[in-house]
Amino acid sequence: xxxxxxxxxxxxxxxxxxxxxxxxxxxxxxxxxxxxxxxxxxxxxxxxxxxxxxxxxxxxxxxxxxx
Amino acid sequence: xxxxxxxxxxxxxxxxxxxxxxxxxxxxxxxxxxxxxxxxxxxxxxxxxxxxxxxxxxxxxxxxxxxxxxxxxxxxxxxxxxxxxxxxxxxxxxxxxxxxxxxxxxxxxxxxxxxxxxxxxxxxxxxxxxxxxxxxxxx
Numbered sequence: 001x002x003x004x005x006x007x008x009x010x011x012x013x014x015x016x017x018x019x020x021x022x023x024x025x026x027x028x029x030x031x032x033x034x035x036x037x038x039x040x041x042x043x044x045x046x047x048x049x050x051x052x053x054x055x056x057x058x059x060x061x062x063x064x065x066x067x
Numbered sequence: 068x069x070x071x072x073x074x075x076x077x078x079x080x081x082x083x084x085x086x087x088x089x090x091x092x093x094x095x096x097x098x099x100x101x102x103x104x105x106x107x108x109x110x111x112x113x114x115x116x117x118x119x120x121x122x123x124x125x126x127x128x129x130x131x132x133x134x135x136x137x138x139x140x141x142x143x144x145x146x147x148x149x150x151x152x153x154x155x156x157x158x159x160x161x162x163x164x165x166x167x168x169x170x171x172x173x174x175x176x177x178x179x180x181x182x183x184x185x186x187x188x189x190x191x192x193x194x195x196x197x198x199x200x201x202x203x204x205x206x
Contacts, residue, residue: 024073024074025074025075025076026074026076026077028076029074029075029076029077032076038076040075040076041075043075044075
């Protein structure tokens with residue numbers, strides 16, 4: 001799964017730690033999600049969307065959907 | 068600040084490690100039993116505690132798989148029959164090398180009983196598992 005979390009986070013000038021604190025996970029988890037090494041559950045995806053004022057479509061998609 | 072939720076990645080990673088640890092322990096216990104039974108030929112009283120533990124865990128896992136419907140979605144006796152035959156052949160070979168049979172007739176009877184029991188028990192397990200899956204759809 002690909003995501004735009006890092007861009008969205010930087011738009012709001014949030015650090016990884018701040019975003020992690022907001023959604024209730026560790027900084028390492030946010031880092032791994034941004035890197036694409038960890039796929040968050042739907043629950044966590046939604047928490048991240050609420051924290052960054054974005055929708056699921058804005059932040060997450062799968063490679064096949066791009067074509 | 069939002070309500071703290073437990074980090075799902077840590078929970079998931081911990082579960083994966085626990086699962087792997089359990090698998091290592093489970094198969095290690097199996098090999099230890101096989102070693103005691105067939106290599107050093109210890110009397111069963113020497114390792115009865117390990118055997119009870121191993122079979123207890125095995126029965127628990129089988130019962131949970133069946134009762135939760137995870138074993139199978141539908142009964143498939145066509146796939147079960149060759150599996151049962153292979154299991155019976157392995158059973159006969161192991162017992163043959165342990166000099167369990169006086170005559171071929173004894174071996175055939177023993178193998179047939181094993182085949183029927185193996186097939187029957189697996190069939191019953193598949194039936195209850197598929198029934199559980201049907202019940203889930205009715206909820």
